[in-house]
Each structure stands twice: as structure tokens, then as C-alpha cells.
Amino acid sequence: MNKILDARGWACPKPVIETRKALQTDKLLTVIVDNKPARENVSRLATKMNCKFTIDEKNDGIYINIDCEGSEPIQENTQEEYITCETGKNIVLVIATDTVGKGSDELGGILMRAFMHTFLEVKPSPETIIFMNNGVKLAIKGSPVLEDLQELSNRGVEILVCGTCTNYFGITDNVAVGIISNAYNIAEAMLNADKVVNL
Incomplete structure (x- = not known):
């Protein structure tokens, strides 16, 4: 005990x-x-x-x-x-696609993996990461960034996954990290943030 x-x-x-x-x-x-x-x-x-x-x-x-x-x-x-005593800002990261930037999807995927891994190292960490639209595919089984997301979750980063989006893509049962959320909770997290960053 x-x-x-x-x-x-x-x-x-x-x-x-x-x-x-x-x-x-x-x-x-x-x-x-x-x-x-x-x-x-x-x-x-x-x-x-x-x-x-x-x-x-x-x-x-x-x-x-x-x-x-x-x-x-x-x-x-x-x-x-x-030991870190800085409270920092309430930063919310919004990810609405499974790649970074426009142009080459292959390069965008490489950049997304690099960013997700980097979030484990930089400070301040985001308070919340919100996945919407194609971005929800990053939170499912087999995702190339799943291990990093699970580590972020273990460190206390809140991960919200748009339920309407996972239903649309038919992948709700495959979500492997975070909380399947709704528009109300997602909007609340964004409006209460000190800063919202779109990746």
C-alpha cells in the first residue's frame, strides 16, 4: 500500500x-x-x-x-x-492536419514528427494540445508521433481529440491517447488560454 x-x-x-x-x-x-x-x-x-x-x-x-x-x-x-518553479503561460496548441505546412506531404510528415518530439524538450510545454480535422489521425494507433504524445500526456499535457472528427473518419475506436472531446470543451480550452498556437 x-x-x-x-x-x-x-x-x-x-x-x-x-x-x-x-x-x-x-x-x-x-x-x-x-x-x-x-x-x-x-x-x-x-x-x-x-x-x-x-x-x-x-x-x-x-x-x-x-x-x-x-x-x-x-x-x-x-x-x-x-526542479522548475516557473508557472509560465497557459499555451494551447491546435493541430488541424497531420502534416506541417503546405507543399510536400512527405516533408510535412517529417516536420510534424520533428515538432512533436521537440515538444518533449522545450519549455514552456503546452498546457493543452487539441487535435481537429486531419490532425486527429496523429492520436490513433500506429501514428508516427503516438509515443511522443503518450509521453507528453504522462507529463501532464492535456490532449483533446475532436470526437466529431474521429467519427467522420471512422477512427474513434482507434484513438490511443488523450480524451475524445467535443466543441464545447475545445472552445473553452482555447478561450481560457493565454496563447493559442496553430501548427
């Missing part, structure tokens, strides 16, 4: 520091946080320690279930690598 570390209301970087301390003695730990930076920091720490983890977002907080059994202890000098 997982030990509970309730880190809600704690200022950065306390949640990740206390998580790190707790994992020295408890290999099964559930950390409860209430904001995205804390979620990202704790998730990054778990990844750095080669621990398995799942994220469960509930009404009362974000539950990060960490399993470090069999992992190696983290080195003392790596703490700065996984």
Missing part, C-alpha cells in the same frame, strides 16, 4: 524536495499536489529515478502514484535538473 504525501498548498520547490526525501525510505508513494509545476517536478523526479508512475487528476487534487521498487537512488547533484 502506498504511503501518502499530501503536498497540496506547498510552495515550489517543497513538493518535489519532500517527495525525494520520502522516496529514500518509501518506495511506493502517492503524492498529492494541486498545480502543474508541482506535478511536472514530481513526475520529472520519478523519471530521473527510473521509477514507474501514473497520474490521476481528481477534483480534490492531482494524485501521482510512484513505484520506485528496484530503482537506483538519485544522486545528490542532480536536484536542479528536475
